[in-house]
Amino acid sequence: MNFRINTTSTQPLYLQLTQQIRHAIDTGVLQPGDGLPGIRTLAEQLVVSPNTVVKAYSELEHEGVLEMRHGSGAFVAGRKPSKVKSDRVRQAQERMRAVVDRLQDDGFSEEEIQRLFEAELFFRAPTPRR
């Protein structure tokens, strides 16, 4: 299970990590009951502060996605993700890829595309995660 953190992006690292874990669970790469790397190991592997990992894990535990078993680390929670949900996510991915391709054909760079998404997301609805 390897994650990729983009340190220059303006999105907090712990959010990136939570999204990637959530994505891995949704796409079925992480099954319920699977163990996640320890805080120290993941921090050293990604070369990020352990607090980033701690924050990501506690965020996901708060949402019930992960279970923290004392002493042995974080595990994916018991609820089996419905099959439908993972297909829906996969379709959404294809639509997203189409949009991005068209934007790139129109000459937008990756950076601008990311800023467009952000501005759009940012202004649509004040995100609860202040």
Place this chain on the structure above:
Amino acid sequence: MNDSWIIETDALTKRYGAVEAVSTLDLRVGAGRITGFLGRNGAGKSSTIKMLLGMSHPTSGTGRVLGHRIDDARANREARRHVAYVAEDKQTYAYMTVRQMIAFTRSFYDDWRPDVEARLLRQYELPIHRKVKALSKGMRTKLALLLALARRPRLLILDEPSEGLDPVSIEQLLQSLVAAAADETAVFFSSHQIAEVERIADHVCMLDRGRLVLDASLDAIRQDFRLLEIGFAHEPPRVDWPATDVGSIRTTGRQVRILAKCNVDAMIERAYGAGAVSVETSAVSLREVFLDQATEQA
């Protein structure tokens, strides 16, 4: 936000003749986190660190490291038992071999970790029988790092640790700092490599002309800091922006550029209220914040 500050200064000041290298600094560094210490050359970073470690005496004001007063020689010495420090100049004793340097340093601390010492010796490929004066600059830096990392201190202070290291060694260094933080060591390091700070630091403190101009968490910078480009059709009116929320304001012609630290929506409404015709917000990277805060006082 835990309340036990590892480093806490109170109106700390250091004056060299007429120049005020550090002026009334109220620095707060928390336990259990990695704090980046930024600032231009001569902003007062090294002077501050030297005062924290009792190397130079504050002109006025005081501070505490690990709860010990920094301007009391005996208390400062007690604090240094649990502090590991890598100086800006990575020089150690030219006339000692690597092995002698390790034996010498180990004798002062009871938190020495021989296993980490052995691992770093292998990882850094340090020739233990060679004299320090015969080491290359990179090797000297790695030795200085080993002498600090082969311990379990409560606080690790590093003054530009990655200076003079190749990319692979820098990656190893950052990993060691992360590992130290995972062992409940507070890490406080000054660096000019913004990318390093952006990657492993939880919190950032920035000095400019001896004053604290930034004290924020990286998550806050990424999430809440926004650059507002406000355009007016006419002369921009005087608007009293809330001082605590604003990092800097710059007016050029009918354009006002504000670095907002928080409450961005409120500011946008206030801008439109003041007759702004266009307000553009964009996220801001640590580098942009640094350039903004540093040139702000230029």
Place this chain on the structure above:
Amino acid sequence: MLWYKAWRESRSRFLIAVAAVSVFSVGVLLGARTNFPPPQAPLLPYSAFVWGEFYGNGRAVGFSVIALLLGLGGLQRERASGSAPFTLALPITRGRLVVTRVAVGLLQLIVIALLPALIVPALSPLLARHAYPWSQSLQYAALFMSWGIVWFAIAFLWSALFRGEFTAAVAAILTPFGYLVLYGASRGDQRFPGANPFTMMSGGLDRHLGGRMLLTEPLPWTAMSVLVVIAAALLFGAWRMTVRQNF
């Protein structure tokens, strides 16, 4: 600007020496005002008193030590303090570095040799109420300089050779004494008496013979020129070593 660099690197040693020599010279002349002629030797001629205070063995040792200290420093010292790469990156040859340091050092040494040579004849009448001939003090200055430049060159060579600046300094300080030990051990003082540096610097006169302790015969020009050649050879050696060293 190399002159300025050489000056700044040796300035404190030089100023300390100048201060000490001037204070010492004036102090002695002031002292002479009250306790000259000394009670136990009422007939002691003033020139003999001056010889004892200014040119006797002890003072020749002092001057030699100053000469040795002025010769120290250079690139090896910069290597220790980390500025060698910067200096070597300058668009200058190492030869020029050596030449400027030698020139500045020798000028400083001349100033220190001339200090007593000017103070004593000038202030003796005023402070000690006795006269002392200029010619004598200038001749002693020349004698001091003859061995002085050799000590300077030796220190210069040692500090080009040794990496640790204290090692070079200690080697320099001990060189005259090492020389005397070998000189004594090889019974040199019987075979070629002229080769004892401190006797020569004191004008080859012996206190026990009494008299006015004035230089009467001409200066030993041959011996002095030999010393100049030796000093030049030592400096040349230091130059070659500095040029060939890699930092």
Place this chain on the structure above:
Amino acid sequence: MLYYKAWLESRVRFLAAGAVLSLYCLTFVQRARLDFPPALEPTLPYTAHVWRGIYNGLDMVVFIIMAALLGLGGLERERELGTDGFTLALPVDRAQLLWPRVAVAMVEMAALAAIPLVVVPWTSATIGRAYPAAHAARFAILFATTGTLWVSAGVLVSVAVPGSYASMAASLLAQVTSAAVFSGTLRAHPSLSPFNVMNGARLSLLDRSTDLFIAPLPWITLAAFLLVSATVLAGASAISRRRDF
């Protein structure tokens, strides 16, 4: 371990001085086998010859100079070499950094003072001469006690004067100046001058002809010298504590 560091930093000065002094004492006695008694003074006792050549000769001069040099080094020198950051970060205060250096310098100085005691008596025996070890021991005590003055002067200079060569110049010239003062203005009180006390010159300690001890050591003066050294060292420690790096 600070003693170990102090030893490594002063080792070169000590060993060099030890070599020169031992070599001098050895060659001096060996030469006496051929050239003693000197033609001009056939009746000169051997012990007086030894006193002139060693205790009032080159051995004394080199001992005085090197004793002060042993006191040099320390934090000012480390500032020049860039290791002051490392040393000052150690969990020891300035006094704990200073005293091992002073102690090692004092021991080294005492060793240099003892060289004639170690060399002269037995080498004199090998050339069929005799020099009483007891007297050599007393000279060693006089050398060592007055030597503490030079070591502490060196330590004071090493703390006050930045720059290793400048501090050498300062300590050596302080010695030359004090020699001049004691032989000039203070000429009338030889018992105060360390230059006289260390070998009994111009004091009523030694027999006029044999230069051996005929009186007990001037313990009060020696105690006074130790007191002066202690105060000078305390001053140096105070300066060192207030120094900025």
